[in-house]
Amino acid sequence: MLVVNEKTADSHSKIQDDATKDLEEGSQGTHKQDEQSEQQQPPGPPYSVFTDLQKRCIVFIVALTTLLPPLTASxxxxxxxxxxxxxxxxxxxINLTITIYLIIQGIAPSFVxxxxxxxxxxxxxxxxxxxxICGCVGAALGSSYGVLFGMRCLQSAGGSGTIALSLATVSDIVTSAERGKYSSYVQMGWMLGPSLGPSDKIIGGLISRFLGWQAIFWFLAIYAGVVWLVAAMLLPETSRQIVGNGSIQPTAWNKTGASYLRQLSDHRRSGVVPPAPATEKPERPTTITTTTTPSSATAALNPLASLRVFRDPETSLLLVYSGLVYASSYMVLSTLPGQLERVHGLDTLRVSLCFLAPGFGTVTSVLLTGRVLDWNFRRHAARTPGVGAIPRGTGQQEYLNRASFPLERARLQSSAAALxxxxxxxxxxxxTLQQQQPGTVVxxxxxxxxxxxxxxxxxxxFSGLSNLIxxxxxxxxxxxxxxxxxTRCWLGAGGTALASPLVSATGGVGWLGxxxxxxxxxxxxxxxxxxxxxxxxxxxxxxxxVA
Structure with a gap:
C-alpha cells in the first residue's frame, strides 16, 4: 500500500542549521572549503521515505498514463x-482534428x-x-464534426499532460544517482509511440470494423477510467512542494483512497471517532529547503513557467538537441511504411510486423541505458573530491550545483557514443532500403x-539528454x-511534415539519413x-x- 505515515523532522534540526550557515557563507568560500564542509556534514535525511517497492508501484502507475498520447493519436x-x-x-x-491534436499536445503540458x-x-x-475521459466519451456520443473537433481538443489536453507529470513524479521520489533506472520506465511508454503506431492502427481498424468507430473512443475511455481508479486508490502525492520527501502528510483531499479505507477500518475496529483531518499546509521554511519540508507553500499558478526554463543557457541547448534526436525517430518511422510497400511489396500486416524492430530496439536501449547512466553517475561521484561514494537514497544533493562535479560528463558520455x-x-x-536499380534489392x-x-x-x-535536463x-x-x-512535439511535427516530401524528391530514404x-x-x-x-x-x- 502506497501510504506513508508522517515522520518528525526534529532530529534533523541541527542539519538544517548547519546547511543554513553554509549557504550564508558560500559566496565567500572557495570550492575547496565547500567540499570540506560537505564532508564534515552528518548524513542528512533520506531523499524519499518511499520504499523501493513503493517507488516501483508509483512509477508503474504513471507509466500506464504515458501510453495515452501515442495510443490516442495513432x-x-x-x-x-x-x-x-x-x-x-x-x-x-477530418485531418484538421489531427492537426489540432498535435498543436494542443505541445501546449497543454505547460499548464498541467x-x-x-x-x-x-x-x-x-x-x-x-x-x-x-470526458473527451473520449463526448467523441463516442457525438454525431457532428463540431463535437468531434472539440472532443479531440479535450483528449489532447488531458492525455498529453501525463507525460510531463510522469517525469516530474520520478524526480520527486528518486535522487539523480537513481534517476536513470526509474525514468527509463516512464520514458518507454511515449518513446514507443512511433514504433507501435501501426499496431495501434490495426487495433483501431479491427474495433471499428466489428463494433463501429465509436467503439474506439469507448475503448480509450475504459482504459483511462481503469488507470484513473488505480491512481485514485493507490497513487500518493509525491510533489516536494507539498509533502517534502514524503514524510509530511498532504491535506485531507489529497490522500489516496486506500488510506481513507485503512483509516476507516482502523477506527471501526477501535471504536474511536476519527479526528478531524488537518487542512493547513506545513509552515514554509524561512532559510533553506530540506528533504523533509515542502519547498514552497505560496507558489502561484503560471502556465508560462515552462518557457522560463529556456532562459537557462545549458537547459535550452539540451532541449533543442534532444528535440532533434526525438524528431528523427518520427521522420524515419513515418516514411518506413511507404518504402517497405514500394521496395519489398509488403502488405499492411507485414509492414506492422517490421515495426517490431525499432520497438524492441527502443525497449532494450531504454532499460539498459537507465542502468548505465546510474552506474556512470556513481563512478564520477566516487572520483570527485568532496563527494565520494553516494549512500543509497541520500537526501544531500548540493554537490550537483558545484563546478567540481562533472554532471554533464556523467550524463552525456553514453549519449555521445549512442549518437x-x-x-x-x-x-x-x-x-540498404533504398532501391538503387530495378532488381537490386537488399x-x-x-x-x-x-x-x-x-x-x-x-x-x-535521448534518455541521457532528458535525465540531464x-x-x-x-x-x-x-x-x-x-x-x-x-520541443519534442513541435520539432517532431515539423520533421514529419518534411520527411515525406524529402523522400519523394530524392527517390528514397538514403538521403533522408x-x-x-x-x-x-x-x-x-x-x-x-x-x-x-x-x-x-x-x-x-x-x-x-545563494545571494
Whole structure:
C-alpha cells in the first residue's frame, strides 16, 4: 500500500542549521572549503521515505498514463475515411482534428506541469485523466464534426499532460544517482509511440470494423477510467512542494483512497471517532529547503513557467538537441511504411510486423541505458573530491550545483557514443532500403537490423539528454518536462511534415539519413558547449541562488 505515515523532522534540526550557515557563507568560500564542509556534514535525511517497492508501484502507475498520447493519436487513423463519410465532411477537415491534436499536445503540458508543481502531482494527474475521459466519451456520443473537433481538443489536453507529470513524479521520489533506472520506465511508454503506431492502427481498424468507430473512443475511455481508479486508490502525492520527501502528510483531499479505507477500518475496529483531518499546509521554511519540508507553500499558478526554463543557457541547448534526436525517430518511422510497400511489396500486416524492430530496439536501449547512466553517475561521484561514494537514497544533493562535479560528463558520455551508433546505423539503413536499380534489392533483414540499432541509439541518446535536463531543473521538474514536451512535439511535427516530401524528391530514404545525420552534426556544438561551459553555468546559478 502506497501510504506513508508522517515522520518528525526534529532530529534533523541541527542539519538544517548547519546547511543554513553554509549557504550564508558560500559566496565567500572557495570550492575547496565547500567540499570540506560537505564532508564534515552528518548524513542528512533520506531523499524519499518511499520504499523501493513503493517507488516501483508509483512509477508503474504513471507509466500506464504515458501510453495515452501515442495510443490516442495513432488508433484514430484507420477511421479517417469512415468518419469523413458518416459526418459528411472532407478528409481534409477530418485531418484538421489531427492537426489540432498535435498543436494542443505541445501546449497543454505547460499548464498541467505548472499545476502539478504548485498544487501537487496527484490532483493534476487525476484532473488530466478526467478531462481525457470526458473527451473520449463526448467523441463516442457525438454525431457532428463540431463535437468531434472539440472532443479531440479535450483528449489532447488531458492525455498529453501525463507525460510531463510522469517525469516530474520520478524526480520527486528518486535522487539523480537513481534517476536513470526509474525514468527509463516512464520514458518507454511515449518513446514507443512511433514504433507501435501501426499496431495501434490495426487495433483501431479491427474495433471499428466489428463494433463501429465509436467503439474506439469507448475503448480509450475504459482504459483511462481503469488507470484513473488505480491512481485514485493507490497513487500518493509525491510533489516536494507539498509533502517534502514524503514524510509530511498532504491535506485531507489529497490522500489516496486506500488510506481513507485503512483509516476507516482502523477506527471501526477501535471504536474511536476519527479526528478531524488537518487542512493547513506545513509552515514554509524561512532559510533553506530540506528533504523533509515542502519547498514552497505560496507558489502561484503560471502556465508560462515552462518557457522560463529556456532562459537557462545549458537547459535550452539540451532541449533543442534532444528535440532533434526525438524528431528523427518520427521522420524515419513515418516514411518506413511507404518504402517497405514500394521496395519489398509488403502488405499492411507485414509492414506492422517490421515495426517490431525499432520497438524492441527502443525497449532494450531504454532499460539498459537507465542502468548505465546510474552506474556512470556513481563512478564520477566516487572520483570527485568532496563527494565520494553516494549512500543509497541520500537526501544531500548540493554537490550537483558545484563546478567540481562533472554532471554533464556523467550524463552525456553514453549519449555521445549512442549518437555515433545511431548516425552510422541511420546511414546504413537508408541506403540498404533504398532501391538503387530495378532488381537490386537488399534482403529485408539487413535494413531492419540497422533500424533496430538506429532506434536503440536514438533512444539511449535521448534518455541521457532528458535525465540531464531534469538534473538541472530539480526545483521545477514539472516545468522542465513540459518544456521538453514542447520541443519534442513541435520539432517532431515539423520533421514529419518534411520527411515525406524529402523522400519523394530524392527517390528514397538514403538521403533522408544523410540529412538527419547532417542536422545532428550541425547542431552538435550545442552538446560541446554544455560539456565545456556547463560546470561554470551551474556554479554561477548556485552563486545567484545563494545571494
Amino acid at each position: 488508433i484514430f487513423y484507420p477511421v479517417i475515411t469512415l468518419l469523413s463519410r458518416e459526418l459528411n465532411v472532407s478528409i481534409t477537415e 506541469g505548472n499545476l502539478s508543481d504548485v498544487k501537487g502531482r496527484r490532483p493534476a494527474l487525476l484532473a488530466a485523466l478526467i478531462v481525457y 555515433l551508433l545511431a548516425g552510422a546505423s541511420l546511414l546504413c539503413y537508408g541506403w 534482403p529485408l533483414a539487413v535494413p531492419l537490423v540497422f533500424l533496430f540499432l538506429q532506434a536503440a541509439g536514438s533512444a539511449s541518446a 531534469m538534473d538541472l531543473n530539480r526545483d521545477r521538474p514539472g516545468a522542465a518536462s513540459a518544456a521538453m514536451n514542447i 544523410v540529412v538527419i545525420s547532417g542536422f545532428w552534426l550541425l547542431f552538435s556544438p550545442c552538446v560541446v558547449l554544455v560539456f565545456r561551459n556547463g560546470p561554470r553555468w551551474r556554479e554561477e546559478k548556485r552563486g545567484k541562488s
